[in-house]
Amino acid sequence: MKTFFSIIKYDYLHRTRSYSFLITLCISLAIAYTFVPEPDASYSTIRIADYVGYYNSAWFGYVTAIMTSIFLSLVGFYLVNSAIKTDTVTRIGQITASTRITNFRYLLSKALSNFLLLVTIVVIVFLMSILLFFLYNDGYSFDISQFIIPYLIIPIPAIFCISILAVVFEVVFTKYTVIQNIGFFFLFSYLAFPSLSENSSNMYEFDLFGTQIVMHQMEESVRNLLETGDDKGLTIGYVLGNTGETKNFKFEGVNFPISFIISRILWCVSGCLLLLLLSPIFHRFDIKQLVKKKQLFSSEKQKTTVHEIELSKLKKSTHNYGIYSLVKTELLLFIRKGKRWLWILNCIGFILLAVLPISIAHTIVLPILWFLQVHRLSDISSKEIYHDVQYFAFTSYKPLRRLLLSQLLAGIVIMLILALPLLIKSVFVMDIQSFIHIIVGAIFIVLLAITSGIVTKGKKLFEIVFFMITYGNLNKIPFLDYFGGLQHSSSYVLTLTLLTIIMAGIGVGMRIQQIKNQ
Amino acid sequence: MKLEIKNVSKRYSRNKYGLKDFSMTIDKGILGLLGPNGAGKSTLLKMIATVSKPTEGMIILNKNNILKDANYIRKQLGFLPQDFGVYPNLNAFEFLQYIAALKGIADKEIQFKIEQLLNGLNLLDAAKKPIGSYSGGMKQRIGIAQALLNDPKIIIFDEPTVGLDPEERVRFRNLISDLAQDCIVILSSHIVSDIDTIADQVAVLKNGSLLSYSNQEKLIDRIDQKVFEVAINKEHLDNFKNNNIVISTSRKEDKIAVRYISESPIDGSVSQTANLEDAYLYLTKTN
Numbered sequence: 046m047k048t049f050f051s052i053i054k055y056d057y058l059h060r061t062r063s064y065s066f067l068i069t070l071c072i073s074l075a076i077a078y079t080f081v082p083e084p085d086a087s088y089s090t091i092r093i094a095d096y097v098g099y100y101n102s103a104w105f106g107y108v109t110a111i112m113t114s115i116f117l118s119l120v121g122f123y124l125v126n127s128a129i130k131t132d133t134v135t136r137i138g139q140i141t142a143s144t145r146i147t148n149f150r151y152l153l154s155k156a157l158s159n160f161l162l163l164v165t166i167v168v169i170v171f172l173m174s175i176l177l178f179f180l181y182n183d184g185y186s187f188d189i190s191q192f193i194i195p196y197l198i199i200p201i202p203a204i205f206c207i208s209i210l211a212v213v214f215e216v217v218f219t220k221y222t223v224i225q226n227i228g229f230f231f232l233f234s235y236l237a238f239p240s241l242s243e244n245s246s247n248m249y250e251f252d253l254f255g256t257q258i259v260m261h262q263m264e265e266s267v268r269n270l271l272e273t274g275d276d277k278g279l280t281i282g283y284v285l286g287n288t289g290e291t292k293n294f295k296f297e298g299v300n301f302p303i304s305f306i307i308s309r310i311l312w313c314v315s316g317c318l319l320l321l322l323l324s325p326i327f328h329r330f331d332i333k334q335l336v337k338k339k340q341l342f343s344s345e346k347q348k349t350t351v352h353e354i355e356l357s358k359l360k361k362s363t364h365n366y367g368i369y370s371l372v373k374t375e376l377l378l379f380i381r382k383g384k385r386w387l388w389i390l391n392c393i394g395f396i397l398l399a400v401l402p403i404s405i406a407h408t409i410v411l412p413i414l415w416f417l418q419v420h421r422l423s424d425i426s427s428k429e430i431y432h433d434v435q436y437f438a439f440t441s442y443k444p445l446r447r448l449l450l451s452q453l454l455a456g457i458v459i460m461l462i463l464a465l466p467l468l469i470k471s472v473f474v475m476d477i478q479s480f481i482h483i484i485v486g487a488i489f490i491v492l493l494a495i496t497s498g499i500v501t502k503g504k505k506l507f508e509i510v511f512f513m514i515t516y517g518n519l520n521k522i523p524f525l526d527y528f529g530g531l532q533h534s535s536s537y538v539l540t541l542t543l544l545t546i547i548m549a550g551i552g553v554g555m556r557i558q559q560i561k562n563q
Numbered sequence: 564m565k566l567e568i569k570n571v572s573k574r575y576s577r578n579k580y581g582l583k584d585f586s587m588t589i590d591k592g593i594l595g596l597l598g599p600n601g602a603g604k605s606t607l608l609k610m611i612a613t614v615s616k617p618t619e620g621m622i623i624l625n626k627n628n629i630l631k632d633a634n635y636i637r638k639q640l641g642f643l644p645q646d647f648g649v650y651p652n653l654n655a656f657e658f659l660q661y662i663a664a665l666k667g668i669a670d671k672e673i674q675f676k677i678e679q680l681l682n683g684l685n686l687l688d689a690a691k692k693p694i695g696s697y698s699g700g701m702k703q704r705i706g707i708a709q710a711l712l713n714d715p716k717i718i719i720f721d722e723p724t725v726g727l728d729p730e731e732r733v734r735f736r737n738l739i740s741d742l743a744q745d746c747i748v749i750l751s752s753h754i755v756s757d758i759d760t761i762a763d764q765v766a767v768l769k770n771g772s773l774l775s776y777s778n779q780e781k782l783i784d785r786i787d788q789k790v791f792e793v794a795i796n797k798e799h800l801d802n803f804k805n806n807n808i809v810i811s812t813s814r815k816e817d818k819i820a821v822r823y824i825s826e827s828p829i830d831g832s833v834s835q836t837a838n839l840e841d842a843y844l845y846l847t848k849t850n
Contacts (some may be wrong), residue, residue, distance in 0.1 A: 353734050354683030354711070356741045360676040362668045362714050364638075370664030374657065381652035433648025437709065440612050441665035442637050448665065 048146045049154050056128065056158040061165065065501040069124060069509070073166045077173040080112040081105055084181060091260070093267040098296035101185035102178060102192065107298060109174035110195035111256045114203045115237070117163055118254055119516065121204055122229050123509045125159035126211040130222070138330035148324035152212050156320060159208035167204065171196055191298050198301055199255040202309040206253055209316035216323050223383050223420045230416070230512060234519070250308035262299045270294050366442060368451045375455035378428070382421045390417055391463060399466035406467050407479065408530035412518040414463055415490060415528070419511050421459065422494040423504035425452050426552070430502050439560050449495070449556055456491035482529025482538055489527050489545045496552035499559065564591050564625065564716060564747055566611070571620030573606050573771075581606035583771045585620070593743045595762030596751040597843050602768040604751040605645055608721050611749065612642040624717070638667070641715030643706045645722045645751075651695025655686055655705055658694055662709040673712070680708040699726035707735070711742075718748045724757050736761050759839040767846050774846045782842045786824055790841050791832035794818040808848050810841055 060066060081100070082088055089097065091108050098104035132138035141151060175192060210232075214225040236253050249258040380388075394414035398406045426449070429435040438448055461468070464483050471480040490511070497507035517525030526533070527541060566589040573581040582603040596604045609615040611622060613633040622629050629636040649658055656677060663673040681687045684704040689697065694705060703726040710718060720739070724732050740761050742748055752758055758765060765782055767774040775782055790810070795803055797819055800812065808824040822835065824845050 351730070351734075352682050352685055354680060354738055354741075356738075359679055359711070359714075360672065362663075362676065362712065363672055364667050365669035366667040368664075370660065370670045374653075374661040374664060377657060378650060378652065428650070432650055433646060434650065436609075436612070436614050436642065436644040436647055437662055438665060440614055440637055440640065440642055441662075442634055442667040444665070447667075 048144055049150050052141070052146070052151065052154040053158045053161065056155065057161045059131075060128075060158070060162055063503075065503045065505050066162070068501055068506060070166065070169060072506075073169055074173060076116060077109065077113070077170040078177070080109045080170075080174065081177050081181065091263070092291075093264055093294075095290050095292050096267045096270070096294045097291055098263070099185065099293050100178070100181050100183040101295070101297075102188040103298040104296050105174050105178040106192035107195045107199075107259050107296065109170060109177075110192075110199045111259055113167055113170050113196070114200035114254045114256055117166060117200060118203050118207050119233060119237075120509045120513060121163045121166075121207045122211050122214075122233070123226065123512055124505060125162055125208060126214060126225055126229070127222075127505075128155040128159055128212065129215045129219075133330060142330040148327045148329060149321050151329075152216065152320045152324055152327060153317065155215075156209045156212045156316070159211050160205050163204040163208060164201070167196065167200055194298070194301075195259070198306060198309055199259065202312050203254050205313045206316045209320060213319060213323060216327050219328055221384065223387060223417075226419055226508065226512075227417060230515070234516075249305050250311075253312060255309060258301070258305060259299050263296055266296055267294050366447070368447050368454075371447060371451035372454050372458075375451050376458065379421050379455060379459050387417070395463060395466060398464065399470075403467070403470050403474065403476075406470070407483075407528075408521070409519065411464060411467055411483070411528055411530065412515050415460060415487075416511060416515040418459065418463070419508055422456060422491065422511070423507045424498060425456050425491070426495040426498035426556070427502055427504055431504075444560060445553070445556055449553070453491060453495060456494065457487050460487035460491060478535070478538065479529050482533075482541075485538060485541055485545065486528030489541060489548070492545055492548045492552060496548050496555070499552050499555045564745075565589070566717065566747055567621075567623040568607075568611070569621045569623065571607075571610065571617045571622060573603075573610065573615070574618045580771045582610075582617070585771070585773055587766065587773060587776055589747055589749065589764075591743070591745065591747055592763035593739060593748045593750060593761055595758030595765045596749065596768065597755065597758060597765060598768035599847055600753075601770070603771040604768055605721055606771070607768070608642075608719050608749065608751055609644075611636075611717075612640060612644075612719050613637060614642075614644075636717060639713070639716040641710035641713065641718040643710045643720045643723055645725075647706055649694040649697075649702060649705060652693055654693055655681060655690040655697075655708075658705065659708055659712065663712050666713045668713055676712065677708075680711060684708055700728060700731065703727055704731070707738075716746050718742055718746055720748070720750045722752055723750065724752065724754060732757070755840040755843055765839065767843055769847050769850055774850050779839055782846075783837050783839060786837045786842050786845050788834065788837075789824050789826060789845075790822065790835040790837045791825060791828040792820060792822050792835050793829060793832040794820050808845060810844050 079088075080090055081104070082090060084100070090112060091097070098108070129138070132141065146154075171192065175187075178187065210229070214229060218224045218228065249261075252258070391414065394410055394417065397410045398414065401410060424431055429438040438444055441448065461484065464487065468480060468483055471477070471483070493510065494507045497510065498504060500506070514525050514527065518528075518530065521531060523531055523533070529538070568585060568587045568589070571585045572583050575581060585603070585607065596607070598604050606615065610617050611629075613629060613636060616630060624636050627635045650661070653661065659677045659680070660670070660673060663677070664670065678687065678690075681690050684707060686701060686704055686708070689701065694702065697705070703723070707720075707723065710720070724735060727735060736757070739748055739750065743761075743763070750758060750762065759779060763778060764776065765779055766776045767782075775785075794815055795818060800819055800821070803809070803821060803823075807821075810822040810824060812822075813820045822841075824841060825832075828834075
């Protein structure tokens, strides 16, 4: 048992002491701040027709709990889905594998460590929600139970299951990080959409995120107020400009039925059982098994005749400080990244861009096709550090001007090649705005990847942000539309361009500091 | 070719130094750096390689301050770090082409040179296989190859023999001797035998300071006539270690043979010829 708790404790400490976790906490705080809009804000998060709740304890507690459940289920997976991989990379896994700990206990310890990490964020958001209550206080009394109960029943079981799912994905798709990332994206979409739209009360128990029962109760409250049987058209998520004519209703929380509470516990127990079922197939850091197809080369096998370097016969080098060769290699690294069959998906996306109507191709296929490159883009500027090549890269001739530029160019080239059918179609229909927007979008997303990588020296932040942006794109949230799929004014492209330039400035500035302060 | 390190310090926190007020002038030839873990060897090498910047002092190469113009040394530098990685999806050819591009070497002319280097390092047969499938020794040789791509005038090898088998070590030592004909070669190692056969100058570091910088003969002269060997009973060993500078011990029938340094040897001691390892251990244990 000591090993079990030690793994949880030190894994948690290791991960929370990382720079990327600090940034994630800051972002979580910033997002939590927006969960309950200021009284005069121009956006809404939860709204039933023209109604939002009075700013009492119940409204704050339940709204922030719902938003936390959805937000953390969405990004939490990407935040914690490398617990086992980290042990493989650091080779701690091999030491762990040589101890007496069982596969199940190891996997459970990883899931619990994931859970603790996400709970830390929940606690931060929880405290922020209480702070917001006092900031926007409408004269209602503070009732701590209206905060604790929804948080315990809604997001806590949800993130527990997400923590387990992250481990399950790592066990099942050990070598296929890209399948883990993209697979969860679709799984989340599948789980989220029914839970937001389904009103049948017997579905509450099947709602992983636990939000449906609360939203249904809110709708009921408004329906009673209006004394009509209409469906009130609840909106959830960040919606801009629908705050005119806002009316208020009193929301006093939910009396959770015992069956629902039991279902939340059952979700957690089922997750643990799933881990138990999968534990026999866990690789337990058997590296040979992981690399069996690669067939390690040993120098003994290769030796035929032994040679030595004859310095006098070595060809003299001449200098060429262009970046063509660097761009070529960066492109090669892009192409080689991930499994070859993933290019089949890219080809399908490419063909769909060419054959589908331009509106569908632009609003649905393009963001998905670009999101499929998340694993290629995410380490574009941090792979030197990840692969320990930074000593070569940063001591090269003018690394900033040459290497960073070549990474940017290679990234943009890949994204634009993938978008080529749409670009050609835009030219044919004389839609120059879309044409420009796609190009700016490609530059924007590559620069976002580069800057995130430079700032965090890792790839997690970009993966999470890109996931959120793409999710927003598919839900047609206007301010997340970086590639011009929706109708915008011409100033929107300019704003995006400005944002891109600012981001480039931050990225370059941080990389200069990084090189200086090594 | 002259590299001057003037009053260089690397401070990590208020009282924690990686290197403290370090000065040294290095001329053409092989400089061997010796020192225990945490002595500051890698810190010094990283600063010369422009990977890291000192918090105080200057590093001057041929009258050029490389802290102000890092690209001056980068153009003529070959650096093999202690811990380095590779892009596992690239093969040896592609990886070396990439490093060549980073160093600013013409693309067309580098092909032949890469082939020559890979052949000389016995990697040509595996050159088209992903480096991710290479053994540790093969990766180390890739590291050596990349350091030589740009005809460097300053070559820095930080623990270069890690992972190399005995034959490869001998070949590597030969290579370094050849390189030193018209270059500055700085070689850091924990293994004294890697350095004593080839280094023209030896620098011994401890706790971020320079304990000694001279040629091997002068260094060994410090303990000339002070190295002895004696056989003692096992139960006396701990007490003996407390009172003498013990270099090494080995089992000899029912006793322990102890090699030690002393100005007043005990009875039964036999004088031994001093070597670099004795001098190094004497310096690090008495300072």
